[in-house]
Amino acid sequence: MMNRRTFLKSGTATSALLAATRYLPADPLGLPIGCQTYPVRKTINTDFVGTMKGLRAAGFTQIELCSPYGYSDFSSLQQYKPQELRRMLSDWGIGCISAHWGAKELFEKADESIAYAKDFGMTQMAIAALGPFHPKGSETVDDVKRFVEPFNAFAEKAHAAGIVALLHNEGFVSAYIDGKPVYDMMITELNPATTSLQFQVSTMQQGYDAVTYFKKYPGRFRSMHCQDWVKDPSTSSGFRQVPLGKGVVDWKAVFTAAKAGGVKNYFVELEEDPALMPPSVPYLKSLKV
Numbered sequence: 001m002m003n004r005r006t007f008l009k010s011g012t013a014t015s016a017l018l019a020a021t022r023y024l025p026a027d028p029l030g031l032p033i034g035c036q037t038y039p040v041r042k043t044i045n046t047d048f049v050g051t052m053k054g055l056r057a058a059g060f061t062q063i064e065l066c067s068p069y070g071y072s073d074f075s076s077l078q079q080y081k082p083q084e085l086r087r088m089l090s091d092w093g094i095g096c097i098s099a100h101w102g103a104k105e106l107f108e109k110a111d112e113s114i115a116y117a118k119d120f121g122m123t124q125m126a127i128a129a130l131g132p133f134h135p136k137g138s139e140t141v142d143d144v145k146r147f148v149e150p151f152n153a154f155a156e157k158a159h160a161a162g163i164v165a166l167l168h169n170e171g172f173v174s175a176y177i178d179g180k181p182v183y184d185m186m187i188t189e190l191n192p193a194t195t196s197l198q199f200q201v202s203t204m205q206q207g208y209d210a211v212t213y214f215k216k217y218p219g220r221f222r223s224m225h226c227q228d229w230v231k232d233p234s235t236s237s238g239f240r241q242v243p244l245g246k247g248v249v250d251w252k253a254v255f256t257a258a259k260a261g262g263v264k265n266y267f268v269e270l271e272e273d274p275a276l277m278p279p280s281v282p283y284l285k286s287l288k289v
Contacts (some may be wrong), residue, residue: 034062038107059281129171214261
């Protein structure tokens with residue numbers, strides 16, 4: 001397996017090392033194999049072009065960006081105009097229909113952010129969580145409604161512009177109140193006409209089973225983030241990420257249920273070590289659903 005240093009060293013080296021994965025058979029569900037760019041945020045900051053070319057050489061033909069404006073430790077891409085950035089990605093053989101955005105970008109600068117997405121050509125705008133990313137456990141059902149309200153308001157504006165607003169289920173979204181899942185509470189409060197869902201497969205570790213939710217809420221999901229893992233008592237979480245197909249997740253069951261859920265795109269996201277992402281591609285290519 002390619003080690004992390006080799007994968008991150010340079011886009012040129014990565015392209016050469018991963019060229020063998022470029023032309024493999026059809027992708028599961030007939031959908032392009034995508035990846036979230038969060039795991040490669042550090043190399044995007046130092047070598048955006050090389051990082052993107054490396055991902056394409058690994059077999060990823062679609063990406064989901066974190067905020068184009070940048071946030072936390074994710075580098076800004078504001079040096080490129082929206083159409084220029086899309087054209088660059090297209091020239092490298094990479095599509096991009098979706099990005100994650102910060103709460104301020106969606107709720108305080110909605111018009112500006114929607115205009116950027118529209119100019120770029122995105123059809124999806126996602127938020128990672130509603131409410132605190134690290135909940136204290138004192139949150140209430142009233143808090144759920146309070147956190148969902150601005151997202152519904154944003155979703156109306158996005159819908160009018162032809163863009164789907166996606167709720168991703170991390171942080172408080174994957175918490176529990178009095179033993180009841182917050183996720184279900186939020187789904188109930190969301191406007192199904194203007195919003196959709198993006199499932200984080202790793203929340204299975206918190207009891208949120210992807211297959212169960214895809215079947216429980218048919219047609220409500222637009223995409224998913226794909227992680228795989230094994231149990232590892234030496235880690236703080238008790239789990240350790242591995243390439244897709246090497247861990248505990250039954251991917252055939254997940255992708256089969258994803259059809260009912262309405263999933264139209266998926267993104268590999270193995271943030272513990274970006275070198276785990278390229279070996280996931282051959283497995284996805286071989287998966288029969």
